[in-house]
Amino acid sequence: MFGAARTVQxxxxxxxxxxxxxxxxxxxxxxxRVVTQLSVISANRKMPKMLKLSKEDFVxxxxxxxxxxxxxxxxKQAEEAQLKQQYESIKEANEDLKHVSQKLFEAANKLExxxxxxxxxxVPTEYxxxxxxxxxxxxxxx
Amino acid sequence: MSVSKGVWSKFVKRSPTLALRNKxxxxxxxxxxxxxxxxxxxxxxxxRKYQSIEGLDxxxxxxxxxxxxxxxxxxxxxxxxxxxSPTYAEQKExxxxxxxxxxxxxxxxxEYMKNSLDRTQPVFRHYLKKTWEGYxxxxxxxxxxxxxxxxxxxxxxxxxxxxxLKFPHNNQxxxxxxxxxxxxxxxxxxxxxxxxxxxxxxxxxxxxLMVDPDTPxxxxxxxxxxxxxxxxxxxLSNTDSMxxxxxxxxxEDCEFVEYLPPVCEKNTGKHRIAFWVFRQDGPLENAPKGLxxxxxxxxxxxxxxxxxxVGAHVIRTLWDRNTENVRKMYGLPEGRVFTxxxxxxxxx
Numbered sequence: 001m002f003g004a005a006r007t008v009q010x011x012x013x014x015x016x017x018x019x020x021x022x023x024x025x026x027x028x029x030x031x032x033r034v035v036t037q038l039s040v041i042s043a044n045r046k047m048p049k050m051l052k053l054s055k056e057d058f059v060x061x062x063x064x065x066x067x068x069x070x071x072x073x074x075x076k077q078a079e080e081a082q083l084k085q086q087y088e089s090i091k092e093a094n095e096d097l098k099h100v101s102q103k104l105f106e107a108a109n110k111l112e113x114x115x116x117x118x119x120x121x122x123v124p125t126e127y128x129x130x131x132x133x134x135x136x137x138x139x140x141x142x
Numbered sequence: 143m144s145v146s147k148g149v150w151s152k153f154v155k156r157s158p159t160l161a162l163r164n165k166x167x168x169x170x171x172x173x174x175x176x177x178x179x180x181x182x183x184x185x186x187x188x189x190r191k192y193q194s195i196e197g198l199d200x201x202x203x204x205x206x207x208x209x210x211x212x213x214x215x216x217x218x219x220x221x222x223x224x225x226x227s228p229t230y231a232e233q234k235e236x237x238x239x240x241x242x243x244x245x246x247x248x249x250x251x252x253e254y255m256k257n258s259l260d261r262t263q264p265v266f267r268h269y270l271k272k273t274w275e276g277y278x279x280x281x282x283x284x285x286x287x288x289x290x291x292x293x294x295x296x297x298x299x300x301x302x303x304x305x306x307l308k309f310p311h312n313n314q315x316x317x318x319x320x321x322x323x324x325x326x327x328x329x330x331x332x333x334x335x336x337x338x339x340x341x342x343x344x345x346x347x348x349x350x351l352m353v354d355p356d357t358p359x360x361x362x363x364x365x366x367x368x369x370x371x372x373x374x375x376x377x378l379s380n381t382d383s384m385x386x387x388x389x390x391x392x393x394e395d396c397e398f399v400e401y402l403p404p405v406c407e408k409n410t411g412k413h414r415i416a417f418w419v420f421r422q423d424g425p426l427e428n429a430p431k432g433l434x435x436x437x438x439x440x441x442x443x444x445x446x447x448x449x450x451x452v453g454a455h456v457i458r459t460l461w462d463r464n465t466e467n468v469r470k471m472y473g474l475p476e477g478r479v480f481t482x483x484x485x486x487x488x489x490x
Contacts, residue, residue, distance in 0.1 A: 030285035056170040057194055059250045060202050066244050067205030070212060 144172045145203040148210045149217055150245050159260035162247045171246045175199040182254075209244045216241040235342065236266045261338070261380040271340040274304045280453065285321035291416045291456050294355045295367065295440050305419050305453035306336040310387070323412065323458045326465045332371065332401035334386035337378055337419055337453060347422040349374045349429075349449055352383060353440055354404055356413040358480070369438035370400030370415065374426040397478050398429045405469050408461045409480040420449035 026048070027035065039045070053061065098105040120139060144151065151172075151179050153161065162168040166181045180192045220237045223230060242248050242265040251259060252269035259266040279301055286292045292299060306317045311328045318324070337348060352371035359366040373396050390397050406413045418440070430444045444451070461477070469477060 029171065039198065051195070053195070054176075054192060055182035055250065055254055056167060056176065056180065057198065059171060059246050059253070060198055061195065062249060063246045064198070064201055064205040067208040070244075071208060 143174075144169075145174060145206045146172055146210065147207075148201055150247070152212050155217075156242075157260065157263055159263060160242060160245065160248055160265070162250060166276075167250070168247065174203050177490055202342050206246070213241045213245065214249060230363045231342075235264045239268045243268070261383070262342075264342070267340050267380070270304075270338065274340075278304060282320045285456055286454060287384075289321060289414050289456055289458070291355070291414055291454070292380075294414075295353055295416050296418065296444065296451055297441075299451050301454070302421075302452040303340070303419065304338040305417065305455045306338070306455070307333050307417060307455045309333045318455075318457060320456050321458065323460070326459060326468045327402065328470065329403045329415075329457070329459055330468045330471065332387065332390075334384060335417070335419070335455075337383050337385065339378070339380060339383065342380065344379045345377050346379070347374075347425065348376045348378055348385070349420040349422055349447070349470060350376070351420070351440065351443070352401075352415050353418070353438060354413050355416065356410070357436075358407070358410055359437075366436065367438045368433045369399055369433065369440075370404060371401045372397070372429065372433060374398050374429050375422070392418075395431075398426075398431050399433050399435065402435065402472060403468050404459045405465050405474060405477060406459055406461045406470075407477040407480060408465075409482075410461065412458045412460045417455040417457075417460060418446065418451055419453040419455075420447075421452045423448050472478045 024031065094105065094109070097108065120137070122133075149156070162171065164181075166178055168179070170176050170181050175198075176194055179189050180194075183189050183192060216237050220234055220241070223233055223237075227233070233271065241261075245265075248265055248269075252266060256270070256273065261267055261270070282301065282305075283299075286299065308315065308317050309324070309328050310331050310333070335350060339346070350371070350373040353367050353369055355365065355367045357366050357368045368404065373385065373390065375393075376389065376396055378385070404413055404415050426447050426449075428443075443449075465477065469475070
């Protein structure tokens with residue numbers, strides 16, 4: 001019913017006789033669909049939106065970042081200093097041992113090529129691991 | 143409630159120019175949140191819909207405290223410096239920069255109020271230098287090299303100061319970018335220069351030379367350098383860095399070669415006009431008033447006077463329909479017209 005009514009109006013006197021196909025504004029629907037699909041997967045969509053900050057908030061943000069940098073740097077420097085101190089004391093102990101007993105010193109610093117840590121041994125790390133212990137581990141039977 | 147409890151809110155030993163003048167802005171930067179909204183936003187609508195970062199009000203006071211504490215430590219280090227050491231001034235300036243570099247008020251001013259910074263403060267000079275090195279310095283060197291001002295006028299340049307240039311041809315107050323092509327109407331009056339020092343400077347003497355290395359020299363079938371303007375013994379400091387008409391009127395001995403606008407002859411192409419700024423050791427002696435402009439040997443002049451080139455600028459001009467008017471203004475004869483082919487009877 002509606003279709004018929006529309007056809008009547010289209011063929012009415014207010015429509016001009018058109019020799020060729022009318023060119024409408026914008027892309028044709030097929031091309032438009034392709035463009036939409038491409039824009040959805042484009043890199044532009046995946047970028048997080050830029051923060052719009054007022055000037056004072058931007059300066060505050062920068063201040064916080066810098067303070068964080070300073071704190072982290074100080075912590076890192078303290079850690080490095082401690083490690084260095086540990087290394088120095090190991091070295092000093094070794095020097096002492098060398099003076100006291102050459103034999104013991106050589107035994108302590110013997111090269112053991114091919115010797116490995118057993119697989120079951122937890123690797124020494126500075127911090128505990130996130131997952132903790134691997135409880136289901138069963139040693140391979142030879 | 144102010145987040146500052148230490149050195150950054152005390153102005154007994156520190157300069158008051160390190161604090162923001164605008165009270166609303168200052169309270170915004172010195173309080174955890176924004177007590178009277180975002181002051182820097184202009185329109186009411188954007189003020190109303192503005193949302194600050196979540197959690198910033200809690201972490202900002204902590205960050206401020208950390209940085210202020212660090213600054214306090216650095217200030218106490220300055221106190222304990224050995225004043226008789228030869229590197230005392232250098233060390234002190236370095237530490238003063240480090241102490242104020244992260245102060246939010248200073249950061250705000252250095253970022254958004256670049257035109258009104260107090261250049262007697264080492265921090266602000268540090269920030270100005272960083273901005274200059276980031277763009278203008280590189281641009282200047284690129285223009286000097288591509289236009290071959292280096293080495294056509296002087297062998298090379300290691301820029302130490304920022305040189306800004308403008309002409310008083312209209313009411314617009316605009317600095318000229320190096321390498322711009324200007325009409326003779328613009329260059330008809332002497333320019334004003336701003337020489338921005340990044341070191342501490344109190345009354346250093348400067349020389350400015352304006353030369354045109356593209357004057358045709360028919361006898362040699364080449365080009366020669368013409369001195370268009372020579373200014374010497376200009377006293378500049380961190381607070382007063384302009385070389386303009388006012389200053390030259392006050393000290394008439396400064397201008398040893400009066401300003402002559404670049405009036406290019408027809409068909410001689412684009413002329414490079416180079417401005418060189420030199421730092422002087424002492425008062426200039428080998429620069430007599432009314433020095434000969436034509437066939438100016440700039441390298442010889444620099445060597446004779448023991449000048450150190452610290453800055454430069456370059457513009458370009460060419461013949462245009464107004465050039466003859468400028469020539470008349472300065473009482474110069476009509477310019478020659480060059481043709482594509484050198485015709486003998488036109489030589490005279």
